[in-house]
Every structure is written in structure tokens, then in C-alpha cells.
Amino acid sequence: MFYHPEESLQRSELDQLQTERLKAVVENARKSPFYAERLKGFDTREISTPADIVKLPFTTKDDLRSQYPYGLLTRPLDEFVRLHASSGTTGSPTAIFYTQKDIDTWADLMARSMHTAGIRKSDVLQNMSGYGLFTGGLGIHNGSERLGCLTIPAGAGNTRRQIKLIRDFNVTVLHIIPSFALYFAQKVREEGFDPKDMPWRIALIGAEPHTEETRQRIEELMHIKAYNSYGLSEMNGPGVAFECTEQSGMHVWEDAYIPEIIDPVTGEHVAEGEIGELVMTTLRRDGMPIIRYRTRDLTRFIPGECACGRKHRRIDRIAGRADDMLIVKGVNIYPMQIEQVLMSMPEVGQNYLIELFHEGFMDQIRIKVEIKDQFFVEDMRALQNLQKSIASRLCSEILVTPRVELVMHDSIPKAEGKAVRVVDLRDKE
Amino acid sequence: MFYHPEESLQRSELDQLQTERLKAVVENARKSPFYAERLKGFDTREISTPADIVKLPFTTKDDLRSQYPYGLLTRPLDEFVRLHASSGTTGSPTAIFYTQKDIDTWADLMARSMHTAGIRKSDVLQNMSGYGLFTGGLGIHNGSERLGCLTIPAGAGNTRRQIKLIRDFNVTVLHIIPSFALYFAQKVREEGFDPKDMPWRIALIGAEPHTEETRQRIEELMHIKAYNSYGLSEMNGPGVAFECTEQSGMHVWEDAYIPEIIDPVTGEHVAEGEIGELVMTTLRRDGMPIIRYRTRDLTRFIPGECACGRKHRRIDRIAGRADDMLIVKGVNIYPMQIEQVLMSMPEVGQNYLIELFHEGFMDQIRIKVEIKDQFFVEDMRALQNLQKSIASRLCSEILVTPRVELVMHDSIPKAEGKAVRVVDLRDKE
Structure with a gap:
């Protein structure tokens, strides 16, 4: 039923795994110039449960900018095989570096996420997002190949060719930006096709915050099941949190990340179920670990347990940016x-x-x-x-x-x- | 010195390997509907040297079109993880399918090709070609990561951002389309930089036929060594033939392909050193082997042996299309x-x-x-x-x-x- 055994861990097992990994992350992070300084004086023995993460300092976007490009790396540069960078030719950019092991971990998490939404090896996935520096392209692509899906790297744009590929190759899964999905549904009709007759059954919609109403509209217009996904390049890219087939919130993969939700002003944890700023720590990134990263994204933990049986906590769809508070x-x-x-x-x-x-x-x-x-x-x-x-x-x-x-x-x-x-x-x- | 032991094979060893693999290719190809029919009555025992390839029929672009999309596949569809397709929304498209093993083989051949041009794990490669259905993007990308280079998936366009990435990350290798390279060299100067001061040392220029004069101009304008590459999606994509550091013709990887050069009218082999149509057979493609594919590309075998020591035969730069004859x-x-x-x-x-x-x-x-x-x-x-x-x-x-x-x-x-x-x-x- 699950893609990875980690998906079936009980809460106590997850807690234990997170505690062990968090200790290792702190030790590994100290190999980078930035965290060597930032974690000076912190004794790893102070961590005995995941909740002890609050003893560690936050990392902000400004930290990433000031450390650009190499300040957070724990290994020599020639051990890295990929970088994704924020776009823009002016201002202060940020860059995220991956070792081959990091790329493999990411592909595994992405494959697991897709499996969670009901996608299987026998599916044909059309990746309709741009490739390049944007992590949505290569992230979804690698995950889809890892899962064993026949993967069509269609890229963005060119609506008529997208439709032809979907029909010619019996595409069952689309990765599509939500706003483009609404446009695409209309185009499909204009080209004379009824979405009911298209071979697709699942759409992965992420990369843009969107409301439940938008999801429902996509599902109705396209005659498809749409699953929400969450990711950000600082935490690899897509594959950080993903909806299961219950469609009631996105499971954060807690064997790979520790999620927290804080009051963006005080930095304290909010009460269970309340909205706040999502803070994320990588537990499985080797070359560039990031501790307590302030994502500025607003969400809340969904209380209670998911009917799917996974104990990995769920976050609600992104409700905006902390800066809007x-x-x-x-x-x-x-x-x-x-x-x-x-x-x-x-x-x-x-x-x-x-x-x-x-x-x-x-x-x-x-x-x-x-x-x-x-x-x-x-x-x-x-x-x-x-x-x-x-x-x-x-x-x-x-x-x-x-x-x-x-x-x-x-x-x-x-x-x-x-x-x-x-x-x-x-x-x- | 070499990336793969296959690079150092002597001629007699290559001949033996090609004979064995060609036999296996014929047996494997027969699992596809197309070749089951096309090779009916052919006895694999008729192959005892690579030269016996002439006993096999040609495969043409029209064959690929008429068999679109699945006619050449030797395995069930759910064993494939990637497809690349010719662009265009009208007309008869072609599609090439890859199993995970085929993707790995391709990445290995691409990594070997880059190593042959002097690129090493410590290099930083900026991939300036488009991704998506075009094989140049993902092909070079996967090869570069396989070799262990820090790989920047910059994609096409956005000249100023390209320059910033190159400077910020000390990019030493560019993958760039030749016609764009000439434009880019000028833009770099317009932005106030002297190409001599840029960190690059190697450009991989393929995807477009170009003259030796164009190569020399790129080398002079950009203050870089430019290596020619040859590939086509029917044979995976890039990584089919590549220049070594001698820059005197492109070695065809003869452990993975059998190249022939024929008179496009008679179909007979031309004399050694004469120009004709390149015909290629895959020796290491599992899911979609192609036998004696008429590329329509014109070139010639370069006589004699290369100073680099590799016995893999060299082809000259592409001199046009057979249809121009x-x-x-x-x-x-x-x-x-x-x-x-x-x-x-x-x-x-x-x-x-x-x-x-x-x-x-x-x-x-x-x-x-x-x-x-x-x-x-x-x-x-x-x-x-x-x-x-x-x-x-x-x-x-x-x-x-x-x-x-x-x-x-x-x-x-x-x-x-x-x-x-x-x-x-x-x-x-």
C-alpha cells in the first residue's frame, strides 16, 4: 500500500527517527561556514525530542542571501552535481546545491508523493511545467521516472501540442500549474474535445497558492482528480508535502523534514490548528542542510489523524504569505x-x-x-x-x-x- | 585516461563486440511488431562480422512515422520511463521511448563524451539549451550529472541571467547552440565583460550543423575551446559521436552503435573517406532498438587513426542533408x-x-x-x-x-x- 516503509511509521517511531536525524543534521550543518558560526556553543546533547528543535536558531531568506553562494555547503564544491537558483538578474539571489545523494533522496520523496496521490508505474505523466532553474520541472520529472511512469517532458506552453501528446500517448496524469489548468480546460473545449473523453485521471497542481474553490473548479471543468502539492527550492523543490487520496490536507514527510508553525511576530509555536508561518528543517539533505527555515508561507496543522493511516502531520493549503499578516x-x-x-x-x-x-x-x-x-x-x-x-x-x-x-x-x-x-x-x- | 574501458578497445575487439551485440539486437528487435515483420526469414547466424550488417534492411523516418507510436517497442509500455517526440502539431510525428536502462546507458555515453572533450567532475557546466521534448536539454543534463559536474539547468534565452550565473558560479563549461554562441559572445562584450576574463574554458556546440569556420570564430570571439558533438533522438539524442581533445573529427561510440556511410541513391557503402549518408544501428538500446537507420545526414569517415589512441571511427562534421544531393x-x-x-x-x-x-x-x-x-x-x-x-x-x-x-x-x-x-x-x- 505504501511506497516507502517510512510512510507507515507510528508517531513514537517518527519522533525517535526525527530526534536521531536532527542531531545528525546539527553535526553535519556545522561543517558549513554559516552554521559553524550560528551553532557555536550549542550542545547537540540538548536534543532529546523533536520538540527540542526550538532551542535552535531560525534561518531566514536573508541568511541565504548573505551566504550566497557557498556559505551553507558542508562539502567541497566538486561533490555537488546540481544547483537551482532564484531567478532575477538584479537584487540578491539565492542558490540551492545538491549532491547526487540529495538528488536521489529528492527523487524518492517525489516518487512517494506521487504514489500517495494514487499514481502508479503504469501511468503516463505529462509534465506541463517549465524545466530549467525552476525546481518544478526537473523535480517532478525525476520523481516520475523514479516511480517508473512513462514521462513526457512537454514543458510549458504550446496548448495544441500538449493536447496532441495527451491524446496520442493516453496520458493519465498531468503536472500543471493551477492557473494554467483553468485556461487549458477552456482551450481543450475550443479545440473540439470533451474533457470527459480525455484519457487523464489525475492532475498534480502546485507551485501556486490556490483556493479549494479553484481546485473544485479544475476538477469539474477537466473531469479529473486534482491533488495539491507543496514544495520550495530551499527544501529541495516539490515533494515536501503532498495530498493523499483522502484530499484532506498535505502530509509533510516527517522522516525528511521537521515542520513547525509559528507566530511570525513572536517566533513562538501557535496553538494546534491555528494559522501561522511554516518553518521547515531538512532531515535528509546532505550537502546543504537548512535548520528552521522561515518559509514565510502561511498554513496550519490539520488536527486529528488522516483516514489514510499515515501519521505524518498534514498542513492545510497555503493561505498567503506571512508578510500579508x-x-x-x-x-x-x-x-x-x-x-x-x-x-x-x-x-x-x-x-x-x-x-x-x-x-x-x-x-x-x-x-x-x-x-x-x-x-x-x-x-x-x-x-x-x-x-x-x-x-x-x-x-x-x-x-x-x-x-x-x-x-x-x-x-x-x-x-x-x-x-x-x-x-x-x-x-x- | 579513459572514462570507460570500452574506449580503449582495439579494432579486432570492437569488431567482435559489435558482432555479438548486433546478433543480440536482431533477436531483441524481433520482439517488436515492426521488426518481427521486417526481419521475417532472416537467420541471425548470417551475422559473423559487423560487415554482415548489410544483409539487414534499412529503417527510414517514414518507417518510424508509419509505426507511430508503439510499433518499434520490444517491451510492454509500462517498462518505459521517458519519451521524446518530434515537435509539430500537424503532420506525422515520431516518438522515441526509453526504459530506465536506456536512460542510464544514454547518460553514461554522454558522460563519456564530455570526458573525452576534457571535462572532469570538478567542472561547472551551464546547460544553455532548452529542456523538454528536445533531447539536447535532458541528454546533456543527465550526462553532466553522471560525470559529477556541478550542473546548472539554465535553459535557453535570458542572456543577462546567463552571464550572471556564469560569473557567480565560475562556470567552466557551456553547452550552447552554435548560432546562439556567436550572438552571446557579442552580448557579453556589450554587457561590459571581456570574454578573456570569463571563467569558461570549454563549449560544447552541437544540435546544429555548422562549419569549421564557425567553430573557429566561436573559439576566437569567446576565448574558449569548442567541441563538436553529434546526436539525434532516433539514436537517443546527444552523445552518439563526440570530438576528443584532438578536435579532428567526432568518434562514433562503436560499442554502442554501428555507423555506415552509404550512397543515398544506391544504398551501397561509399569508398573510405567519401561523403555519403550516415546510417546508424543501436547496439545498446533495450526498449526500442533501431537497425540501419537512414539519418539523411551527410558526412564521411575520416581515414586513419586518431592521435588520442581511441580506435572508434571518426566522422566528419555534418555537411548537409542527403535530400540536398x-x-x-x-x-x-x-x-x-x-x-x-x-x-x-x-x-x-x-x-x-x-x-x-x-x-x-x-x-x-x-x-x-x-x-x-x-x-x-x-x-x-x-x-x-x-x-x-x-x-x-x-x-x-x-x-x-x-x-x-x-x-x-x-x-x-x-x-x-x-x-x-x-x-x-x-x-x-
Whole structure:
């Protein structure tokens, strides 16, 4: 049933494995100039459970930048066979280096992830993401070959050729960027094909944060099962956390990583189930271990156990970036939490606006919500009930009671380009 | 000194290995629907030397098309892990399938090829070709990692980022398309860098036929050693034939392929050293063996032995496509032969035109040659000597005496787009 025996480890076994590996990671990391300095004075014997990881310092993106390119390497440069680097010709880039062993580990984790989503050796996978420095291309490719799938390195773009390849080779699995998937579904229809008749059955959608609604829309439009994946080049690339066939959160491979979720301001762990910043530690990277990396990605641990039987903890889909966090009345609020509540209500239209202001010395939050025409009725009582209902649902999600204002469809000004969802008036008063 | 022991095999050992492997290839190929039919009645015992390959039938591009997609496979589809396909959304495509063993063999041959050109594990290689369905990307990438080089999957385009990566990571080897190399050398200067100061030492230039003059220009402009490579997806991709550090022709890896050079009209072997169509047989491909594949690429065996000590025969750089061949007075002539002679003479300008016509019942060939202004003097005798000299050099190359007409610079009409080099008036008379 499982691809690797590590998938069936019980919690106590995972804890023990993580403790051993974390100790080894600390010792290995010390061979790099950066961690030799950063971990000076830390005694590895202080680690006796995975929870002791909090005794170790964080590593940030700025650390990676300041150590560019070689500061985190634990081995001589000629032992590395691959690097992926952040794009951009200006600014401070980051680079991640892999030994052959690291490439093999990554391919194994990726193959396991795909197996977890129900993909098997007999599948034909079309990799529709770009290759090159972006880890999504070679990462998925190597994992797919490792699993034994017939792998088609189609790359990005060229919709008509993609469709031809899918039909000619009975492609059963697509790796596709979520936003491209929505476009592609429409193109397939325009080319005269019914998605129901296409040979595909599974789409792997990652690389871009997206909502549950987007996933459901992809599944309906394409007549496919879509599985969410999470990865970042600092932790190899794709294959860090992946949905199983239960589709209820992404299992973080805890034999290879220790995940934590912290309050991005205090750095303390949040309560179980609360949203915060994901912090990740590599347990199986040889040439460039990274300890307590602050991903800036927002998510939460999903409480309870998964029906699939795996004990590896699950994270929820990425709910935004830590940099988007608002602090209102001392409570951390993420705009994505508000959007999720609003978009789950059938009366609510496409647009909303969050305004923060001061009333006396108190923070206040006001949310303007566009209501669909058919619900914008003259019955004042109905509207008041809707308003209360929205406020109450929001309060139970963000733990602060917002003032909710219902407004007509299309009455909130639209920005050109990226939508403006938050206006903070507190600094301007 | 060598990467694989097979590189040091003597001729008699290579012959023996090829004989054994050819027999195995025939038996394996018969498991595919196509060759089961094509080789019906052939008795493998008829093979007792590599020369017996002529008893086997050719395989053509049209065969691959008619068998698309699965007709040449010797194993069940779920044993394959990769396919590369010809591009294009219309017309008849071709597809090449690889098992994991085939991918490993290919990576080994590619690693050997790079080692042959002087590349070592301590090198840093930037792969500047596109990835995806084109075999040049993943082929070079896998070979480079196999050899143990630090490999940067930069992909095509984005010149400024390429330069930054090269400088930041002390890149010593580039894989670059020849035409892009000429452009890139200029861009490097425009960005304010002197190629002499760049860390590179070796360029692998393949994927496009190019002249020796282009190679020399790349070497001078970029201050680099440029090595020619030959490959085609039907024979895996790159890594089929590669220049050693002697830079005098490309060694075909004869433990993995049997090369032949034939007259494209008669199908017979040409005399040693004569130009003809390259025909290739895979000796180490498991899932999709191809026997006597007519590549349509024109080249010749380079006579004699290479100073490097390898006995694997060398082919000359690709001199065009078999479809370009002209038959004049019963002799096969390739326009590229004429161009090579003309472009080696300092008096000759950039343009020329080959005209074929009938005189009585005889074919005749006339070549109009533009002469640079400084050589287009009024001294009739000097011009006559130049004319004779050109005709005589051409005759020793193409074995037919052409009529040579010297014309002024820019007097031959230029085509928009691809140059028209040949006008055949014989059918119109």
C-alpha cells in the first residue's frame, strides 16, 4: 500500500527517527561556514525530542542571501552535481546545491508523493511545467521516472501540442500549474474535445497558492482528480508535502523534514490548528542542510489523524504569505482567512474590501462585502440577518468581531492589475 | 585516461563486440511488431562480422512515422520511463521511448563524451539549451550529472541571467547552440565583460550543423575551446559521436552503435573517406532498438587513426542533408562540399550560385562566385588564374570540372529568407 516503509511509521517511531536525524543534521550543518558560526556553543546533547528543535536558531531568506553562494555547503564544491537558483538578474539571489545523494533522496520523496496521490508505474505523466532553474520541472520529472511512469517532458506552453501528446500517448496524469489548468480546460473545449473523453485521471497542481474553490473548479471543468502539492527550492523543490487520496490536507514527510508553525511576530509555536508561518528543517539533505527555515508561507496543522493511516502531520493549503499578516487588537489576522469565509457564502459576490482604522485608541476592522443582486433585496430584516451571519462567521474564524457593511454588486472600485483587498488607515490618522 | 574501458578497445575487439551485440539486437528487435515483420526469414547466424550488417534492411523516418507510436517497442509500455517526440502539431510525428536502462546507458555515453572533450567532475557546466521534448536539454543534463559536474539547468534565452550565473558560479563549461554562441559572445562584450576574463574554458556546440569556420570564430570571439558533438533522438539524442581533445573529427561510440556511410541513391557503402549518408544501428538500446537507420545526414569517415589512441571511427562534421544531393554526370555532389572549398579561399566573397544545365545530352555545372572588391582587379591574367585555381580545387573535391564565373561583389540576387544556392535548369529545358 505504501511506497516507502517510512510512510507507515507510528508517531513514537517518527519522533525517535526525527530526534536521531536532527542531531545528525546539527553535526553535519556545522561543517558549513554559516552554521559553524550560528551553532557555536550549542550542545547537540540538548536534543532529546523533536520538540527540542526550538532551542535552535531560525534561518531566514536573508541568511541565504548573505551566504550566497557557498556559505551553507558542508562539502567541497566538486561533490555537488546540481544547483537551482532564484531567478532575477538584479537584487540578491539565492542558490540551492545538491549532491547526487540529495538528488536521489529528492527523487524518492517525489516518487512517494506521487504514489500517495494514487499514481502508479503504469501511468503516463505529462509534465506541463517549465524545466530549467525552476525546481518544478526537473523535480517532478525525476520523481516520475523514479516511480517508473512513462514521462513526457512537454514543458510549458504550446496548448495544441500538449493536447496532441495527451491524446496520442493516453496520458493519465498531468503536472500543471493551477492557473494554467483553468485556461487549458477552456482551450481543450475550443479545440473540439470533451474533457470527459480525455484519457487523464489525475492532475498534480502546485507551485501556486490556490483556493479549494479553484481546485473544485479544475476538477469539474477537466473531469479529473486534482491533488495539491507543496514544495520550495530551499527544501529541495516539490515533494515536501503532498495530498493523499483522502484530499484532506498535505502530509509533510516527517522522516525528511521537521515542520513547525509559528507566530511570525513572536517566533513562538501557535496553538494546534491555528494559522501561522511554516518553518521547515531538512532531515535528509546532505550537502546543504537548512535548520528552521522561515518559509514565510502561511498554513496550519490539520488536527486529528488522516483516514489514510499515515501519521505524518498534514498542513492545510497555503493561505498567503506571512508578510500579508495584519495585527488587529493584538490578534494576527490573514486576509486569506477572511476571503475563505466570504467565498464560502452563496450570497457574497466576487469583491470585498478590508479597512483598518482607529476608534479612540482601539483598532477596528470594517469589511465591505459585495452582495449578489438577487440577494440585495428590499427586505431590511433579511439583509440585517445576512450581515449578522457574515460577522459571526468571520468572528469565529479571526477571533475579532468586524463591522460588516453590505454593498451592491460592482460598487467597490476595482484596481488595475492585482486586487487591493486591504486598506490600513491607522497610520494616516 | 579513459572514462570507460570500452574506449580503449582495439579494432579486432570492437569488431567482435559489435558482432555479438548486433546478433543480440536482431533477436531483441524481433520482439517488436515492426521488426518481427521486417526481419521475417532472416537467420541471425548470417551475422559473423559487423560487415554482415548489410544483409539487414534499412529503417527510414517514414518507417518510424508509419509505426507511430508503439510499433518499434520490444517491451510492454509500462517498462518505459521517458519519451521524446518530434515537435509539430500537424503532420506525422515520431516518438522515441526509453526504459530506465536506456536512460542510464544514454547518460553514461554522454558522460563519456564530455570526458573525452576534457571535462572532469570538478567542472561547472551551464546547460544553455532548452529542456523538454528536445533531447539536447535532458541528454546533456543527465550526462553532466553522471560525470559529477556541478550542473546548472539554465535553459535557453535570458542572456543577462546567463552571464550572471556564469560569473557567480565560475562556470567552466557551456553547452550552447552554435548560432546562439556567436550572438552571446557579442552580448557579453556589450554587457561590459571581456570574454578573456570569463571563467569558461570549454563549449560544447552541437544540435546544429555548422562549419569549421564557425567553430573557429566561436573559439576566437569567446576565448574558449569548442567541441563538436553529434546526436539525434532516433539514436537517443546527444552523445552518439563526440570530438576528443584532438578536435579532428567526432568518434562514433562503436560499442554502442554501428555507423555506415552509404550512397543515398544506391544504398551501397561509399569508398573510405567519401561523403555519403550516415546510417546508424543501436547496439545498446533495450526498449526500442533501431537497425540501419537512414539519418539523411551527410558526412564521411575520416581515414586513419586518431592521435588520442581511441580506435572508434571518426566522422566528419555534418555537411548537409542527403535530400540536398545533386547528381551531375552520374556523380553525387553536395552543395556543402562546394561551399567549403569556396569559403576557404580569401578572394571569395559571401555569395555564390550553383547552376545545373544540359549541353546536348550532358549535364553541366556552372558556379557563379562573388569576388571581394580588392581582388576584382583589371588585370585579366590575375583573374584568369584565380578562376582556374577555384575550378581546380573544386574538381578535386567534387570530381567534376565546373565552369567557374567570377562576378562582382553583391551581383548575385539575394533571396529573402533562406539563401538560394542551387538552380537546376535541367528539367526546364
